[in-house]
Amino acid sequence: MKLHKFFSFVLIAGALALFAASCGSDDDDDTVATTAAPTTEAPAPPLRIAIVSPSASNDLAFSQSISDGVNALGDERNIDVAITDGTFVVEEAAAQIRAYADEGYDLVIAHGSQYGGSLEEIAPDYPDTTFAWGTAADTFGLDNVYAYTAAADQGGYVLGTMAGALTNSEVIGVVGPIEVGDAKLYVDGFKAGAEAQNSNANVSVVYIGSFSDVALATETAQAHVGQGADVMTGSAQMVVGAVGVAQNEGVLWFGTQADQRSLAPEIVVASQVYKWEVILQQIVDDMDSGASGGKAFVVTLENGGLEIAYNDAYDLPANVRQLAEDTIAGIIDGSISTS
Amino acid sequence: MNLLAIVDFSVVEIFAARSGWSGFFTLSTLVVTIAATIRLATPFVIASVGESVGQRSGVLNLGVDGVMLLGAFGAYYTTLETGSPWLGLAVGTGVGAVMGLVYAFITVTLHAQQGISGIGIYLFGLGMSDLLFRQLVGTPKPIGGFEGLFEFSVPETRFDVAYPDLYNHSILVYMAFLLVPAVTLLVNRTTFGMNVRAVGETPEAADSLGVSVTRTRYSTIIIANSLAGVAGAALALEKGIFIQNITNGMGFIAVALVYFGAWRPIGVMAGSLLFGLVNALVLQWKTLGIISGATAQLAEMAPAAVTIIALVVVTNRIGQPSALTQPFRRGAH
Numbered sequence: 001m002k003l004h005k006f007f008s009f010v011l012i013a014g015a016l017a018l019f020a021a022s023c024g025s026d027d028d029d030d031t032v033a034t035t036a037a038p039t040t041e042a043p044a045p046p047l048r049i050a051i052v053s054p055s056a057s058n059d060l061a062f063s064q065s066i067s068d069g070v071n072a073l074g075d076e077r078n079i080d081v082a083i084t085d086g087t088f089v090v091e092e093a094a095a096q097i098r099a100y101a102d103e104g105y106d107l108v109i110a111h112g113s114q115y116g117g118s119l120e121e122i123a124p125d126y127p128d129t130t131f132a133w134g135t136a137a138d139t140f141g142l143d144n145v146y147a148y149t150a151a152a153d154q155g156g157y158v159l160g161t162m163a164g165a166l167t168n169s170e171v172i173g174v175v176g177p178i179e180v181g182d183a184k185l186y187v188d189g190f191k192a193g194a195e196a197q198n199s200n201a202n203v204s205v206v207y208i209g210s211f212s213d214v215a216l217a218t219e220t221a222q223a224h225v226g227q228g229a230d231v232m233t234g235s236a237q238m239v240v241g242a243v244g245v246a247q248n249e250g251v252l253w254f255g256t257q258a259d260q261r262s263l264a265p266e267i268v269v270a271s272q273v274y275k276w277e278v279i280l281q282q283i284v285d286d287m288d289s290g291a292s293g294g295k296a297f298v299v300t301l302e303n304g305g306l307e308i309a310y311n312d313a314y315d316l317p318a319n320v321r322q323l324a325e326d327t328i329a330g331i332i333d334g335s336i337s338t339s
Numbered sequence: 340m341n342l343l344a345i346v347d348f349s350v351v352e353i354f355a356a357r358s359g360w361s362g363f364f365t366l367s368t369l370v371v372t373i374a375a376t377i378r379l380a381t382p383f384v385i386a387s388v389g390e391s392v393g394q395r396s397g398v399l400n401l402g403v404d405g406v407m408l409l410g411a412f413g414a415y416y417t418t419l420e421t422g423s424p425w426l427g428l429a430v431g432t433g434v435g436a437v438m439g440l441v442y443a444f445i446t447v448t449l450h451a452q453q454g455i456s457g458i459g460i461y462l463f464g465l466g467m468s469d470l471l472f473r474q475l476v477g478t479p480k481p482i483g484g485f486e487g488l489f490e491f492s493v494p495e496t497r498f499d500v501a502y503p504d505l506y507n508h509s510i511l512v513y514m515a516f517l518l519v520p521a522v523t524l525l526v527n528r529t530t531f532g533m534n535v536r537a538v539g540e541t542p543e544a545a546d547s548l549g550v551s552v553t554r555t556r557y558s559t560i561i562i563a564n565s566l567a568g569v570a571g572a573a574l575a576l577e578k579g580i581f582i583q584n585i586t587n588g589m590g591f592i593a594v595a596l597v598y599f600g601a602w603r604p605i606g607v608m609a610g611s612l613l614f615g616l617v618n619a620l621v622l623q624w625k626t627l628g629i630i631s632g633a634t635a636q637l638a639e640m641a642p643a644a645v646t647i648i649a650l651v652v653v654t655n656r657i658g659q660p661s662a663l664t665q666p667f668r669r670g671a672h
Contacts, residue, residue: 055582059583060478206625207636209639218577219378219622220622226367227362227626237582241578244580262478262480264481
């Protein structure tokens with residue numbers, strides 16, 4: 001009997017250990033990128049950056065955008081990156097944020113607006129650690145917390161004008177996650193752009209109430225197609241299934257957060273891409289000057305933190321491409337409002 | 340927002356929704372809604388019918404979601420590498436069977452507490468499927484699943500009569516619903532099924548009559564987990580993609596649906612369809628603009644709320660297998 005209990009314990013503990021190994025802190029091979037800038041002097045110690053993000057760092061969406069952004073910093077300076085992703089449970093994320101601070105990371109990035117409450121509690125306990133969190137604009141009045149967000153409505157507006165120009169049925173479907181943060185900004189901007197370009201366009205917006213429900217996102221896309229949509233878009237990592245519906249049905253797709261052309265090269269027209277490295281560079285420069293927080297940063301089309309990535313495999317009409325470029329210029333010079 | 344503002348908001352929404360209702364009550368929209376109901380219900384039907392077999396023999400498995408994730412990854416990766424969804428389905432099923440063997444060893448041979456063991460299996464499946472995905476695939480890549488079984492072109496003029504959306508599902512959907520009579524017959528009309536029921540009610544009596552409780556429970560657990568693997572495979576193959584935690588807790592809902600269905604495959608299927616229907620209705624109403632804003636957010640809770648209410652009503656009337664969650668030790672009673 002005791003032997004049985006022992007084996008039970010070992011098996012369950014083994015399962016838990018494997019889970020922890022796969023979801024926990026990855027300080028080794030697959031998630032650490034150390035890049036040294038060329039120099040003739042003795043190399044400076046690397047800047048140690050840790051990321052905690054809710055979904056997989058290869059999700060072609062939210063988490064991948066910050067992972068790519070931090071790794072891009074490695075082109076300019078010596079960095080040491082650790083990432084813990086898939087922390088959709090906020091308590092787990094909070095524990096990991098604290099663990100990274102304990103381990104002495106210079107910059108701990110909490111990449112998810114849902115982590116704000118936890119960060120507000122944790123940051124005061126580590127005055128020598130710099131934290132950044134987003135997408136948000138609130139630093140909680142703490143001088144070791146930076147906030148960052150994306151003016152996702154800008155890219156959304158650009159893509160919306162393209163959608164308005166490309167639709168034949170004049171029905172456009174949007175698969176949204178939860179009506180908050182940069183997802184809402186993107187959707188609002190996209191709708192405004194589509195309606196500004198095509199006054200007859202019916203832009204149907206459905207928030208499914210989840211960032212991760214692939215099945216529901218897929219059915220939402222199917223429902224849009226059922227209502228005649230010939231152009232769709234969506235935000236967050238659960239849209240991968242919706243892109244599949246678009247591909248099967250021959251419906252055009254616009255992506256956001258990361259370049260989604262690899263999901264369906266035939267129908268992805270363009271994507272709004274977050275280039276977080278633009279504001280991360282500003283944060284690191286600020287840290288170099290002796291500061292450690294208290295500011296909020298925004299990626300925009302103007303500062304190059306937002307880019308429109310066109311899919312070369314899609315035969316985009318020249319006039320629509322020009323329309324997009326004109327819209328980008330108009331947003332940057334202030335002659336076009338995204339609301 | 341005060342109460343008056345909420346009322347004002349709702350009134351505006353109701354007026355805005357009027358045109359949407361007329362769009363909803365069209366044959367084509369109703370057909371699309373029914374088709375969505377069937378598709379949304381499919382993974383639940385497979386997983387919960389399987390789990391009902393395990394529970395009828397007295398074994399609860401809270402690890403269904405983890406096994407679904409492993410089955411989904413196995414099917415996805417195999418299909419990605421070979422291009423054959425049939426092979427993917429076979430691997431997904433096999434992965435489920437192996438997990439069933441592990442779970443049976445833990446709970447039947449080692450007599451471990453079923454609830455905790457199930458959570459361990461879930462965590463293992465969640466972590467391992469993600470780990471394998473990162474190591475073997477990396478970034479999500481779409482795969483081709485099964486084609487619609489009855490896909491053919493319908494003349495434009497006959498579309499309003501034919502409605503291919505209603506029946507043009509993949510073979511997995513048909514297999515899922517065929518499981519219901521098959522498992523009903525297995526449990527109610529075969530010697531094996533009689534043994535399963537006996538072991539789930541009074542394992543001591545079954546044992547005294549020469550029925551091997553261990554063998555019976557091993558069999559049901561392997562069947563249940565194989566079907567959980569199939570459910571995961573169906574999800575990945577139907578959506579043509581795999582991402583971390585793609586099931587989004589479906590396995591836990593499947594376990595609840597077994598209680599909802601009073602441990603009968605037909606009841607489990609009814610529960611799955613109800614869950615799918617409420618989801619599909621909310622989705623259509625949002626798409627048509629019938630509900631939006633705060634009303635839509637409230638409606639998102641409807642599938643879970645309806646399931647919980649039905650669960651309370653059903654489980655108060657019908658008893659569960661007497662030996663559910665009870666490990667069997669010969670001579671212990």
